[in-house]
Amino acid sequence: MPGAGSPRHTFCSRLIANGESLAYIKEQMGHSSIQVTVDLYGHLVPGSNKQAVDRLDEPVETANAEAESATIRNQGWAMVRQNGSSAAKLLI
Numbered sequence: 001m002p003g004a005g006s007p008r009h010t011f012c013s014r015l016i017a018n019g020e021s022l023a024y025i026k027e028q029m030g031h032s033s034i035q036v037t038v039d040l041y042g043h044l045v046p047g048s049n050k051q052a053v054d055r056l057d058e059p060v061e062t063a064n065a066e067a068e069s070a071t072i073r074n075q076g077w078a079m080v081r082q083n084g085s086s087a088a089k090l091l092i
Contacts (some may be wrong), residue, residue: 016044023056031059 008029015025022045026037035057 012041013044016041 012025012029015028018021022034022037022042025041026034029037031037031040036055039058068085
């Protein structure tokens, strides 16, 4: 594992700071899975949600089921624009 001062760590840290995707960084670093990348460098991603990134390593069927569930939850809500302001409204 590279130390925080190593050129390898600096390279990866700079990729993250420049907004590169963790999938791209995984390939550049030669990690065996994106989970390795997330475990080592996920804390450096600004505004990251580690749980969301961890789901990138799940099988597609599981990820699709979770995405569908989130879509169903969100379908009950709509943004309504009235008098120049937006308000969320539950549609039942």
